[in-house]
Each structure stands twice: as structure tokens, then as C-alpha cells.
Amino acid sequence: MGIGKKLDDSNAPGAAEQIATPIQESTAKSGVPARFETIKPLYRLGDLIVSGETRSSLLDFLAFKAHYDKVFDGWGLSETHKYHRQSSINFHGAPGTGKTTAAHAVAFEMEQDLILVSYAEIESKYVGETSKNLVALFDQAKNSGAIIFFDEADAILSRRVTNMSSSTDVSVNQTRSVLLTLMDQHRGMVIFATNFMENYDPAFIRRIISHIHFTLPDTDARRQLWAKFIPPKMPVEIDVEKLVSMSEGLSGAEISNCVIKSALSASRRARSAVSMEDFGRAIDEILAGKRANSGLKQRGSTTTERHVPEDYVREQIGDTRVKELMK
Numbered sequence: 001m002g003i004g005k006k007l008d009d010s011n012a013p014g015a016a017e018q019i020a021t022p023i024q025e026s027t028a029k030s031g032v033p034a035r036f037e038t039i040k041p042l043y044r045l046g047d048l049i050v051s052g053e054t055r056s057s058l059l060d061f062l063a064f065k066a067h068y069d070k071v072f073d074g075w076g077l078s079e080t081h082k083y084h085r086q087s088s089i090n091f092h093g094a095p096g097t098g099k100t101t102a103a104h105a106v107a108f109e110m111e112q113d114l115i116l117v118s119y120a121e122i123e124s125k126y127v128g129e130t131s132k133n134l135v136a137l138f139d140q141a142k143n144s145g146a147i148i149f150f151d152e153a154d155a156i157l158s159r160r161v162t163n164m165s166s167s168t169d170v171s172v173n174q175t176r177s178v179l180l181t182l183m184d185q186h187r188g189m190v191i192f193a194t195n196f197m198e199n200y201d202p203a204f205i206r207r208i209i210s211h212i213h214f215t216l217p218d219t220d221a222r223r224q225l226w227a228k229f230i231p232p233k234m235p236v237e238i239d240v241e242k243l244v245s246m247s248e249g250l251s252g253a254e255i256s257n258c259v260i261k262s263a264l265s266a267s268r269r270a271r272s273a274v275s276m277e278d279f280g281r282a283i284d285e286i287l288a289g290k291r292a293n294s295g296l297k298q299r300g301s302t303t304t305e306r307h308v309p310e311d312y313v314r315e316q317i318g319d320t321r322v323k324e325l326m327k
């Protein structure tokens with residue numbers, strides 16, 4: 001689970017009444033809308049070490065956002081593009097490359113809080129309740145002015161189920177429709193992050209204004225990452241340039257882990273300094289783990305299937321909606 005967590009609160013604001021018909025229909029009869037924890041961003045842009053291209057895409061996006069109010073409100077785009085004020089951004093790339101850190105950094109630069117939410121936190125075992133939780137989430141973001149951050153977003157942005165065979169499919173498609181509507185109506189910002197962008201539904205891709213790729217760190221980024229994570233008072237006997245070349249293929253998170261592993265290994269062996277041998281062993285171990293892992297079949301969507309009776313779905317969202325979804 002992410003830093004943000006769903007809080008049970010019977011006084012949570014419910015916004016189902018304020019939005020379009022399909023969402024009202026989808027609201028379950030019982031249950032209380034979820035409330036999500038809002039946090040202050042923990043990292044700044046200066047904490048993020050990325051390749052030049054990723055950095056300039058991030059800076060472009062931040063500059064772009066600065067012009068939004070001018071063109072939408074001042075130049076009238078809010079009239080011509082009522083439901084297309086896209087302010088969603090997507091960070092995609094390998095694990096541990098800084099996507100979550102970047103979400104914090106963007107929020108920090110925009111002087112806004114973050115609502116960190118994973119699909120597991122909004123998914124409900126009752127059909128309709130997931131949609132209700134989504135509505136509550138967007139409502140809370142609107143009221144608090146916070147940025148919504150969907151981590152592991154492929155779980156929720158994956159392709160629509162087109163071959164309707166069970167009520168679970170109805171539920172999944174219903175959630176997609178609700179999220180699409182909410183994104184069209186929301187004026188605040190939403191950040192998505194994923195390791196599996198290939199699973200995204202094109203309807204969502206269209207609604208996201210900027211897709212930023214987080215690559216594994218290049219030579220220069222690795223040099224900065226080692227410098228960032230090796231504390232100045234840690235005794236070391238190392239050739240930094242050698243470390244930089246030995247660590248090709250490691251992510252920022254893995255370089256950070258290597259420093260901890262090497263320090264512990266040197267301390268356990270009662271060495272006076274952390275040596276290249278300690279670093280080399282830690283790097284080899286991580287690279288070997290990655291090689292073994294790449295042999296495994298990659299997982300697809302993180303959505304798990306769950307079956308519920310079709311009668312229940314009809315009762316919750318109505319016959320008309322079920323027919324629409326089955327078209």
C-alpha cells in the first residue's frame with residue numbers, strides 16, 4: 001500500500017449527487033464513501049536524478065501548467081473545451097526509476113498536497129461501490145485542492161473488457177466509464193504512474209496530456225545517484241568512475257540499496273572502510289536477481305478477477321446500464 005491510505009469515516013463527503021447520471025446510477029445502495037488521506041509532498045525536483053530528456057519533459061509540463069489558467073479562463077478555452085481540460089500526467093517506466101519521487105516533486109513545485117491512492121484502496125467487493133469510492137476521491141480532491149496520484153495505475157486504466165461474459169466484466173467496464181467521466185469533469189490535476197503502460201486503455205491515453213518516460217539512469221545520472229546515496233562521513237575506498245560503469249542497468253532504487261548492502265557487509269566484516277569489493281558484491285547480487293527475474297513471465301494487468309452474481313449487478317446499476325455496457 002502507498003503512503004496514503006483509505007480512512008473509514010461515516011462523515012465523509014459524498015458527491016454522487018453532483019455528477020452525471022451514469023455515475024448516480026452506479027452508486028450502491030448501502031455503504032459509506034471512502035475518504036483518502038492527503039499528505040504533503042516529501043520530495044522536491046532537486047531530489048530527483050533523471051536523464052536530461054525526462055527532466056526536460058517534467059519542466060515542460062510544469063511550465064505548460066503555468067499557462068493553463070491563462071488560455072482556459074483568459075482566452076476562453078473553458079467554453080470551447082468544457083470537458084477537455086486535460087491536466088493529467090502519466091509517469092511510465094521500469095521499477096525504481098523515480099516515478100513516485102517525481103509525483104511528490106511535481107506536487108511540491110505546484111505547492112499542492114497529494115492524495116496517494118492505489119486501486120486496492122478504492123476497489124470494493126460490491127459492484128457500484130468502487131465507482132462510489134472514485135466519486136468520493138475526486139470530490140475530496142476538488143474540495144481540498146490536492147493532486148490525485150494513482151500509483152500502479154495500469155490496474156485501473158487497463159483496457160475495457162469487450163467480450164462481456166460475466167458480471168465482473170460489467171463491473172470493470174462500469175468503473176472505467178465512471179473514471180472517464182470524472183476525468184473529463186475534474187479541473188484539478190491527476191498523476192498516474194505505472195510499469196505497464198502497454199495495458200492502458202486508449203481512451204485514457206487520450207485524456208492524459210503528457211506521458212513521461214522514466215528510463216534507467218544514464219552514466220551522468222548514475223554518477224549523481226552514487227554521490228547522493230553515499231553519505232560524506234561513510235568511510236570508503238572506491239573508484240567512483242568504476243562504480244558508475246559497473247552499475248549500468250541498475251535503477252536509482254537499486255543503487256540506493258547497493259549502498260546500504262555494501263555498508264552493512266563491510267561493517268559485518270569489521271572493515272575500516274567500504275571497499276570496491278563490497279560494492280561489487282552488492283551490484284552483482286542485484287544484477288543476478290534482475291537477470292533471474294527477467295526470465296519469469298511478466299505479469300499482465302494487476303486487476304484481479306472476481307465474480308459476482310449477474311442479478312446483483314442488474315439490481316445495482318439497472319437493466320438499461322447493463323444492456324448499454326454489453327453492446
Ligand SMILES: Nc1ncnc2c1ncn2[C@@H]1O[C@H](COP(=O)(O)OP(=O)(O)OP(=O)(O)O)[C@@H](O)[C@H]1O
Pocket residue numbers: 047048049050093094095096097098099100101102193194195214251252253254256
Ligand atoms: N531518479 C531518481 N532520483 C533520485 N532517487 C531515486 C530515483 N529513482 C529512485 N530513487 C530512489 O529510490 C527510491 C524509490 O524510487 P521511486 O519510488 O520513486 O521509484 P518508482 O519509479 O516509483 O518505482 P516503482 O515503479 O517500483 O513504484 C526513492 O525513494 C529514491 O530513494
Ligand SMILES: [Mg+2]
Pocket residue numbers: 099100101151193
Ligand atoms: Mg512508485
